[in-house]
């Protein structure tokens with residue numbers, strides 16, 4: 730029988746785990762997301778697909794690129810809620826969870842078997858201080874662990890503090906981020922196949938700018954992995 734206990738009800742409401750997308754209370758075996766939201770995640774099949782839309786977007790700018798993204802980024806839908814929870818609300822458990830899923834798809838595809846090191850798109854130190862974490866590094870952490878490859882967090886750095894890319898046009902994004910990255914250890918990068926990891930790729934201007942820094946090292950190859958692809 731239900732006994733009226735406002736304090737207990739209030740505490741339950743405050744501390745019961747809620748779905749990171751729709752906010753409904755989680756029940757049974759549900760973790761982080763409810764089953765309804767999980768069923769609406771728009772997964773891509775890019776990992777196994779040569780010439781997938783992300784590779785076509787990057788191929789003119791990144792030589793011999795292999796690229797994958799786990800899901801399509803859809804506005805006002807589950808995938809946007811997931812990315813926002815990770816990027817703006819510090820839900821690092823979600824970053825690790827989907828980082829593992831991305832890694833599993835990469836491993837199963839066997840297209841990225843010769844990757845040597847994992848490098849996250851770096852944040853500018855001021856942005857890192859502002860946010861307290863780098864979401865791409867958190868995603869990379871799970872990928873590196875699953876793939877049993879080293880995570881190299883300091884081989885490139887963001888030297889410009891750039892404004893957010895969210896509301897910029899294709900050209901504005903490219904201008905905003907061009908020259909924003911610098912390599913730190915060209916010797917260590919030489920001859921390596923780098924898997925560059927970002928949270929969301931829209932026009933590709935950020936990963937292209939990272940490539941400009943990484944490719945200063947002789948014989949470096951760059952492949953790209955993202956949680957979400959927001960291109961058309």
Ligand SMILES: [Zn+2]
Nearest residue numbers: 748751763766
């Ligand atoms: Zn939900």
